[in-house]
Every structure is written in C-alpha cells, then in structure tokens.
Amino acid sequence: xxxxxxxxxxxxxxxxxxxxxxxxxxxxxxxxxxxxxxxxxxxxxxxxxxxxxxxxxxxxxxxxxxxxxxxxxxxxxxxxxxxxxxxxxxxxxxxxxxxxxxxxxxxxxxxxxxxxxxxxxxxxxxxxxxxxxxxxxxxxxxxxxxxxxxxxxxxxxxxxxx
Amino acid sequence: xxxxxxxxxxxxxxxxxxxxxxxxxxxxxxxxxxxxxxxxxxxxxxxxxxxxxxxxxxxxxxxxxxxxxxxxxxxxxxxxxxxxxxxxxxxxxxxxxxxxxxxxxxxxxxxxxxxxxxxxxxxxxxxxxxxxxxxxxxxxxxxxxxxxxxxxxxxxxxxxxx
Numbered sequence: 001x002x003x004x005x006x007x008x009x010x011x012x013x014x015x016x017x018x019x020x021x022x023x024x025x026x027x028x029x030x031x032x033x034x035x036x037x038x039x040x041x042x043x044x045x046x047x048x049x050x051x052x053x054x055x056x057x058x059x060x061x062x063x064x065x066x067x068x069x070x071x072x073x074x075x076x077x078x079x080x081x082x083x084x085x086x087x088x089x090x091x092x093x094x095x096x097x098x099x100x101x102x103x104x105x106x107x108x109x110x111x112x113x114x115x116x117x118x119x120x121x122x123x124x125x126x127x128x129x130x131x132x133x134x135x136x137x138x139x140x141x142x143x144x145x146x147x148x149x150x151x152x153x154x155x156x157x158x159x160x161x162x
Numbered sequence: 163x164x165x166x167x168x169x170x171x172x173x174x175x176x177x178x179x180x181x182x183x184x185x186x187x188x189x190x191x192x193x194x195x196x197x198x199x200x201x202x203x204x205x206x207x208x209x210x211x212x213x214x215x216x217x218x219x220x221x222x223x224x225x226x227x228x229x230x231x232x233x234x235x236x237x238x239x240x241x242x243x244x245x246x247x248x249x250x251x252x253x254x255x256x257x258x259x260x261x262x263x264x265x266x267x268x269x270x271x272x273x274x275x276x277x278x279x280x281x282x283x284x285x286x287x288x289x290x291x292x293x294x295x296x297x298x299x300x301x302x303x304x305x306x307x308x309x310x311x312x313x314x315x316x317x318x319x320x321x322x323x324x
Contacts, residue, residue, distance in 0.1 A: 031265040031285040037256075037276025059255055059278045068230060068302070070255065070278065093221055093232065093300065094199075095257065103193040114199025116221045116232065123193040138255065140230070140302065 035060045045073070045081070049151045051160075052079025052129070062143045069148065074136045075099060080128025080160060083152040085121075088142035092117040092127060099135025101127040108162060111135065126155045197222045207235070207243070211313045213322075214241025214291070224305045231310065236298045237261060242290020242322060245314040247283075250304035254279040254289060261297025263289040270324060273297065288317045 035058075045054030052075065059070035067088060072095065083104070092101070094115045101117060102108045104124040111117065111127075119125050121144075129135040141148045197220075207216030214237065221232035229250060234257065245266070254263070256277045263279060264270045266286040273279065273289075281287050283306075291297040303310040 031268065031282060032263065032271070032287060033280040033282075034271060034273070035278040035280075037274055057276075060253060060280060068253075070253070070302075091222060091230075091232070101194065106193065109194070109196060111196070112199055114219075116197040118195040118197075118222060120193060120195075125194060138300070140232075 033060075045079075049082045049084070050079065050128075051082075051154060052076055054079045054081075054128075059138065062141075062148070067143045068140045069143065070138060070140050072136060072138050074134070075129035076134055077129050078131050080155050081126045082154045083124055083126050085124050085150045085152070086119060086141060087121055087147055087150065088144035089121045090119045090142065090148075091140040092119070093138040093140070095136045095138055097129065097135040098133045099127065099129050099137070101125060102159075111137075124152065128155075128160075131161070207241075211244045211246070212241065212290075213244075213316060214238055216241045216243075216290075221300065224303075224310070229305045230302050231305065232300060232302050234298060234300050236296070237291035238296055239291050240293050242317050243288045244316045245286055245288050247286050247312045247314070248281060248303060249283055249309055249312065250306035251283045252281045252304065252310075253302040254281070255300040255302070257298045257300055259291065259297040260295045261289060261291050261299070263287060264321075273299075286314065290317075290322075293323070 040058040042055050042057045045056055054076070055074045057072040057074070059072060062069040068091075080100070092111075092115075094111045094113050094117075096113050098113075099111045100108050101111055102125060103119070110130070117127075127137070202220040204217050204219045207218055216238070217236045219234040219236070221234060224231040230253075242262070254273075254277075256273045256275050256279075258275050260275075261273045262270050263273055264287060265281070272292075279289075289299070
C-alpha cells in the first residue's frame with residue numbers, strides 16, 4: 001500500500017471507528033481480542049489538524065463492544081492539535097512528559113504523566129506539548145453516529161504562547 | 163480516614179463507579195475535568211480477588227460521561243487476578259513489562275507493553291504478571307447497572323504454571 005494511502009487508512013480507522021481495518025489477534029485468544037504492539041502502523045498527525053511533529057500509535061478501534069477507540073499520541077516540543085470538539089467526549093491519560101490543554105474560555109492547564117482529563121461532548125479544546133517539552137497521552141475517544149471528532153481552526157502562535 | 167476504610171472506599175470507587183468519591187480538578191478547567199496524578203490514593207488489590215502483590219492507581223471513575231472507569235494496575239512477578247468476568251467488558255492497555263492473560267478454555271497469552279486486549283462481556287478470564295516479570299496495564303472497565311466485575315475463584319498455582 002502506498003505510504004499516503006496507508007497513513008490515510010490508518011487515520012480513518014482511528015477517526016471513523018472501523019474495526020475491520022485493524023489487525024487483531026482474535027483466533028488465538030479464545031474470546032478475547034488482542035491488538036498486538038507492532039501490528040498497526042504508526043502515522044503522523046495530519047498537517048490540517050496539527051502543528052508540529054505528532055505521531056499517532058493506534059491501540060484499539062471502536063467497535064460493537066463499545067463506543068471508544070484508543071490511540072497513543074506523541075507530541076514533540078511545540079506540537080499541538082488544532083481546536084476541536086468531540087461529539088461524544090474524550091478521555092486523555094498522560095503517559096509521559098509535560099503538556100498543555102485548554103478549553104475555550106478557560107486557562108491553559110499544564111498536564112503531567114499520570115494526569116487524566118475528561119473533555120465532555122461539544123467542549124472546544126486543544127491539547128499538545130509545551131514549547132520545550134514533549135508530551136504523550138493515550139486518547140480514548142467516544143464515537144457517536146460514526147464520528148468522534150470535529151476539527152476546527154489551528155491554535156495560533158499567539159494563543160499557544162499566550 | 164482509616165487506612166482500610168480508605169482502601170475500601172477507593173476500591174469501591176473504582177469497582178462501583180462513584181465519581182463523587184474521586185478528587186477532580188473541575189473548577190480550573192472550564193468544561194474539562196482533570197484528575198490529577200497524586201490526587202487519588204493507590205491501593206492494594208484485595209487478597210480475596212488477587213494473588214501476590216498488586217497495586218492499583220485510579221485514573222478516572224465511571225460517570226454520566228461514559229460507562230468506563232480507568233485504573234493503572236501493577237502486578238509484581240507472580241501476581242495475578244482471580245478468575246472473573248465483566249458484565250459490560252474490559253479493555254487492557256499494557257504499559258510496562260511482560261504478563262499473561264487467559265480466557266477460559268483458551269491458551270495462556272503473553273502480553274507485552276503496547277499490546278491492547280478486549281475482553282467481551284461475560285468471558286471468564288484472568289490477567290497478571292509472569293512468574294519472573296512484573297506487568298502493568300491500564301484497565302478500562304465498562305459498567306452495566308452499576309457493576310463492572312464479577313469475581314470468581316482464584317487462579318490455582320497449577321493453572322498459573324501450567
């Protein structure tokens with residue numbers, strides 16, 4: 001598969017909740033589904049929706065079993081998402097480094113490894129690294145009517161640096 | 163609060179989906195809820211339901227926002243859960259080390275950091291460390307009618323060592 005097709009397919013699988021697009025070690029697990037490390041390609045956060053270098057490592061897709069999908073997202077220093085909302089909400093679990101998140105109208109909140117965040121449906125927000133430190137989080141994103149994110153405008157340098 | 167009360171309260175909060183029992187930094191986040199690292203006490207996996215040394219670090223409770231709660235669970239070498247089922251299923255995301263899981267009637271599956279597992283509702287299973295290596299996972303457990311686990315018998319040494 002062509003690299004860009006692969007990236008697009010992987011991104012769509014994460015964003016659009018398509019379990020069939022993911023490798024899963026189902027046969028061997030007798031009732032459990034194992035999504036093996038290394039079985040799903042990493043991909044870059046697309047420039048339309050992110051600033052800076054962002055790598056996404058899929059963990060599991062949404063499916064009949066539940067409305068959440070999961071991915072580990074790794075922001076290099078200075079990298080951040082665009083503003084966006086989630087129609088059915090999103091949890092973040094910070095696994096490494098120090099980053100920032102902000103809901104519209106609120107302060108920028110600093111996040112550290114071990115912190116967890118709940119962003120309710122429809123709350124406009126962004127998240128990413130600080131200018132000088134990388135940040136990784138697991139994102140658990142709920143799906144409603146096959147959609148789990150509404151992308152909006154980029155976070156400007158002025159908004160990011162305050 | 164007395165230590166055992168604290169442990170019981172924290173365990174019940176994780177197992178019984180009681181958001182009010184958890185410290186959450188809601189005011190500062192303008193629409194997002196931040197569960198700060200260090201704000202929720204760690205507790206030991208109770209001897210009724212675990213063998214060996216198991217530490218649970220709560221991440222977020224179930225709530226109106228979704229039926230999943232999350233905790234990081236850390237198994238020392240030789241430690242494992244009892245057999246159990248989840249009425250609404252459970253995801254595991256392995257964050258460190260190497261461990262084992264088994265669904266009833268199936269083989270013991272080895273798990274490594276980066277692996278994710280879906281255990282469907284009602285599937286009898288156990289998970290834990292190997293005899294010689296620790297394993298940590300994030301457990302994302304769905305709740306149905308206020309309940310997210312049905313504990314069964316311990317995993318015998320014979321079953322564990324095969």
